Amino acid sequence: FRQRPQDKLxxxxxxxxxxxxxxxxxxxxQAPLPEAELLSVALQIARALETAHGSKVIHRxxxxxxxxxxxxxxxxxxxxxxxxxxxxAKVRRRETPTGEDRTEVGAVMGTPAYMAPxxxxxxxxxxxxxxxxxxxxxxxxxxxxxxxxxxxxxMAVLTGPAPLVRSLQxxxxxxxxxxxxx
Numbered sequence: 001f002r003q004r005p006q007d008k009l010x011x012x013x014x015x016x017x018x019x020x021x022x023x024x025x026x027x028x029x030q031a032p033l034p035e036a037e038l039l040s041v042a043l044q045i046a047r048a049l050e051t052a053h054g055s056k057v058i059h060r061x062x063x064x065x066x067x068x069x070x071x072x073x074x075x076x077x078x079x080x081x082x083x084x085x086x087x088x089a090k091v092r093r094r095e096t097p098t099g100e101d102r103t104e105v106g107a108v109m110g111t112p113a114y115m116a117p118x119x120x121x122x123x124x125x126x127x128x129x130x131x132x133x134x135x136x137x138x139x140x141x142x143x144x145x146x147x148x149x150x151x152x153x154x155m156a157v158l159t160g161p162a163p164l165v166r167s168l169q170x171x172x173x174x175x176x177x178x179x180x181x182x
Contacts, residue, residue: 017070017084019069019070019071021067021068021084022041023065035176038142044080045062045067045081045083049128049135052089053131056091058090058092058128058130059089061089062134063114063134064141066083067083090126114133114134114137116129136148140162140180143172149162164181
């Protein structure tokens with residue numbers, strides 16, 4: 001965000017991107033992503049989240065439509081990940097004297113199918129772990145072509161664990177299946 005001092009207008013400068021979202025990629029393929037391709041994308045997402053969380057920014061709405069793959073200018077045969085839409089991101093500033101947070105208790109922030117259980121319960125105490133949970137859901141979907149929690153409703157996420165990726169997709173390595181489950 002930038003503010004022009006003379007008129008006190010806030011504005012956002014955004015990069016113009018040309019690429020495809022993970023959501024569109026999965027819809028087009030109608031098949032699991034190859035493990036090697038997915039690992040490259042997942043590593044880039046994890047590094048981007050590490051950077052955001054290191055700057056005390058929690059995305060809170062990570063999902064396939066908010067992750068874009070664009071050509072890598074340094075290696076045109078490769079793709080670079082861009083995380084989009086930080087519209088409901090939480091910026092953790094220094095602790096307030098009262099310990100209060102600006103997010104209302106009871107407010108639900110995010111897309112339910114990708115929200116961690118603690119995000120449902122209390123958006124004000126959401127940590128970067130919620131973004132990691134959403135990444136796990138995205139990986140599960142990319143490897144199995146289905147959501148890990150059946151219909152992806154709130155109660156499904158809150159009441160039970162997801163099946164192992166490998167139980168649905170035998171071609172996935174045990175190591176990756178275990179990573180997604182973690």
